[in-house]
Amino acid sequence: MRRSRVKDILASGQGGPVLLKGWVRTRRDSKGFSFLELNDGSCLGNVQALVDHSRELSPLLERLNTGAACAVAGELVASPAAGQKWEVRVSALTVYGEADPETYPLQKKRHSDEFLRTIAHLRPRTNKYGAMLRIRSEMALAVHGFFRERGFAHIHAPILTGSDCEGAGEMFRVSSLEPEAVAALSPVEREAAEFFGRAAGLTVSGQLEAEMLALALGDVYTFGPTFRAENSNTPKHAAEFWMVEPEMAFADLAEDMDLAEALVCGLVRHALTHCAEDLALFVSFVDKTLMATLTGILDKPFVRLPHAEAIRVLQASGRSFEFPVHEGSDLQTEHERFLCEEHFKSPVIVHDYPKEIKAFYMRLNDDGATVAAMDLLVPRIGELVGGSQREERLEVLSRRMAEAGLPSEPYWWYLDSRRYGSAPHAGFGLGFERLLMLVTGIANIRDVIPFPRTPRNLEF
RNA sequence: UCCCCGGUAGCUCAAUCGGCAGAGCGGGUGGCUGUUAACCACUAGGUUCGCGGUUCAAGUCCGUGCCGGGGAGCCA
Incomplete structure (x- = not known):
């Protein structure tokens, strides 16, 4: 049977x-x-x-x-x-x-998240983590469903990478050499001895590769693990996380924002319709306001405002921030939270940032001072999406790289895409775990990943 | 990495001014009941995170290290 x-x-x-x-x-x-x-x-x-x-x-x-x-x-x-x-x-x-009751750590009672993290191998057997993992699985499928419906090709960006300076964050080094052997080698000898014949690392973003494929297939997306060796000790950063990175050919920043908004709303809607039972657990035991938050996201269009306008809103708020705002300044966490949690009470997309505070590949606007970048901010989480229209003009891109102090040689293939059949295109990165935090109300990223990797934490 | 808070029984926590180490839950034993976070009784269980110091006396005060949480930065 x-x-x-x-x-x-x-x-x-x-x-x-x-x-x-x-x-x-x-x-x-x-x-x-x-x-x-x-x-x-x-x-x-x-x-x-x-x-x-x-x-x-x-x-x-x-x-x-x-x-x-x-x-x-x-x-x-x-x-x-x-x-x-x-x-x-x-x-x-x-x-x-059998499970010896004297030693089996899970009891018929509520355990703290902190304790359950120390038994990450057993916590999926609890109601809360079981529910989270089912929602995680369902959300991953929903990501693929969303893009499939829109004709995007799912592409696999490499995880091992040789580009050292993508600018997204500190990279983990990958080597097949024994540390003792390396110590005796000169830099040149070491490079020759390396598996790839050069320094290698774990990807901090599949964006550059995704751009190449978007300029061939049109609309593409990656959905895979991403690694940052930043010493970040916060509830919303992990050293290994999953990122959704769509890239669209012939798209501008407005279309990029449209896609980000549609994706977030689509995934929230999917959770509400397909994960109702598991979501109810989070409403009862994790975040009483969760339903209001989720329906609130679907209620009305996201607020969109240029960075300069955001600065004006903050200045006019009469609030005394720890970090005072001024024209050209980046938004601090306290500013982001004020905008979406207090002022607009809605997800907010801030766009057209000063070029000085954004990456080299973002498209320079006609004003020469701002770039076509956007950050999608949501209540409680902060930045859920970061994206931009990419700089498709070879001369401008080269100039921006030089200004950023980046050597052009390692980017020869990236620049080639601007030499041959370059076209406007745009994309963004959405933090999958942050989306799960939004959908479940779970406050710590360590609790939406089965086996989280954070600084000084590699057990399991 | 910086700032703040914390670390006491398996878990969640209490312990007054520096003065005998405590509870609930969980475990064990027995009882009872179509039970359902079951209930009742009894019972076992401690390097008070580590190291060093102050003191007649340290869970408590000081120094230091480790671990955890919150905030900040970095960002997804």
């Missing part, structure tokens, strides 16, 4: 013979029989199983404590008691793996 999933059992319309395999969430003993509550990860809910203290079943039942893995076979019947629609009358029991 094939095993039934809890999800299907709970939704089934009729009883009958059933085989269920899962992990014991709790066991309640009565005189003569016990209740087992089983979860198999297919959904938030459990199925209650009724086990008689018969001569055959009792010895097996005693081995089934919270956390143990087992199979129950029996009859699915309507439950006579309140609390559940169905229950399984167990006729046969198999114990796959």
